[in-house]
Amino acid sequence: MPTAIIADDERLMRDQLRMRLNQVWPELEIVGEAKNGEEAVDLVRELKPDLTFLDIRMPGKTGMEAARDIGSASNIVFVTAYDQYAVEAFERGAIDYVLKPPEPERLGVTVERLKERLAAPKAASAAPDVTAILSQLAEKIAAPKPKHLQWIQASIGSDLRMIPVEEILFFRSDEKYTCVQTEKFEALIRKPVRDLADELDPSLFWQIHRATLVNVNAIEGVTRDLRGRHLVMVKGRPEKLEVSRSFLHLFKQM
Structure with a gap:
């Protein structure tokens, strides 16, 4: 062999x-x-x-x-x-x-x-x-390595998937894992949002919360709930992503 x-x-x-x-x-x-x-x-x-x-x-x-x-x-x-x-x-x-x-x-x-x-x-x-x-x-x-991540390696059950970053709608972390959400599926990785924020293109992914990154192209709009919180609406998704006060400045231009 x-x-x-x-x-x-x-x-x-x-x-x-x-x-x-x-x-x-x-x-x-x-x-x-x-x-x-x-x-x-x-x-x-x-x-x-x-x-x-x-x-x-x-x-x-x-x-x-x-x-x-x-x-x-x-x-x-x-x-x-x-x-x-x-x-x-x-x-x-x-x-x-x-x-x-x-x-x-x-x-x-x-x-x-x-x-x-x-x-x-x-x-x-x-x-x-x-x-x-x-x-x-x-x-x-010897050419330099690309400055920003081009894809994410994520687990879906027992399979390993290579996901181009432009296909990802948002990342959302809890204590152990980070959810990688695309239009078609959800995957999990162990890398926290704070590390991803340093490695992803900031013009493509905005950090809107200490535990959330969202693809700018996936943002449908911003709304406010009865408690006055600002929430990002994601294209094609039912969930809304909370915006921390410290990141509200990102949406002044919208």
Whole structure:
């Protein structure tokens, strides 16, 4: 059985990639997981996996740096959200890639390539100079990470869903979880609103309460109840979201 390790600093992303790989390549055995590049290098030395799935951006030793250290000891598969400048370069080389979030159809293409490489005679399947390929990619991959979150990883029952932020109507927190509400479904995450407020585009999401963020494009209007509280009406939703006094200034222009 072919073996692999997964390296990504986000646990939910590791879980999702493991789940997707199991769907499209059930024979592949995931023998280890790493949270950063240093752990990935150590696991490759210890477990000698056939494949190493590396997130490009990780704290400490990045996926790029880890790949240089791993060299030809394992077939490198980069996991990246930055396809605009990376995919073309990957296509030209022997290094494969998986786009975030990993979709079964696209992942299946990568799996077929990897199966062919592993099945080929060793001399024929030997990867070219990984260091040289990485040097060619380094400048394109080194672009800064997007300033704001582009999607949210959330649990719906036993499933993990990648939700584009523009599809989210609002976030609302309680003591343990934050509800992620879209037009079609509700999901839960553990990240509190105060952290989300720092990571989301403030021109798209307004914090209207210490426990609530609302998508500006989902606001239908603002009303007041009998107690004088200001409430945001959300398009297509029955619930109304309370506005704290300290955030009322956001609606003076409306």
